[in-house]
Amino acid sequence: MTRWLDDDEQRTWRNFLAATQLVQEALDRQLQREAGMPHTYYMILVGLSESPGRSMRMNELARRTQCSQSRLSHAVARLEERGWVSRSRHTADRRGNIATLTDAGFHALAEAAPGHVDEVRRSLFDPLTPDQVRQLDEICTAVRKTHES
Structure with missing residues (x-):
């Protein structure tokens, strides 16, 4: 039997979707504009x-970036073209590939980081009180735990 969302849950669900979409879009726009890269590359x-x-x-x-293998492979290929990442075969397991951040990639990241942090603060943390930040952390931790086990 389906457990339908009640009115409060439905409102919360839709607010969650809208808020996360707005933050992701703001981060992507800022990184594209200031660093010439999408948020995924960052x-x-x-x-x-x-x-x-x-x-x-x-x-x-x-796994860490929550990308599919094919999406990650495509992104790393673009990052290799920029000279920011290199790929090599794992020495012990020839089937596995290793991605390595180059010095140029580290420099690009260091250049992009201040603007990214400013946008994270502006988009997510500035509208919240310190108590709401703590609550958000607790909520996100609880949701992540259900998916990581």
Whole structure:
């Protein structure tokens, strides 16, 4: 039997969809305008920058960035064309590919980061009180846990 959403849940669901869409679009517009890259590329560069040796297996990078393997492969190919990422075969497992953030990619990320952080603050955190930020963190953590187990 379907558990339909009540009026409060329906309103909350639609507000959630609209809010997340608006934030994603604002982040993408800002990065395209100021850094010439979509938000997905930025997230790939961030993921690599935070990894030991600025390298990561492609399948792990796909998981962390919540990209499909094909979407990630396409994005990394574009990042390779820009000289921001290089790809190589895993030495122990020839089937696996490793993506590595180049110095040029790290520089591009460092240049893009201040504007991105300003937009995150403007789009998400500035409208919220400190208590709402804490609540949002708790809510997002609870939702993520249901999908990560």
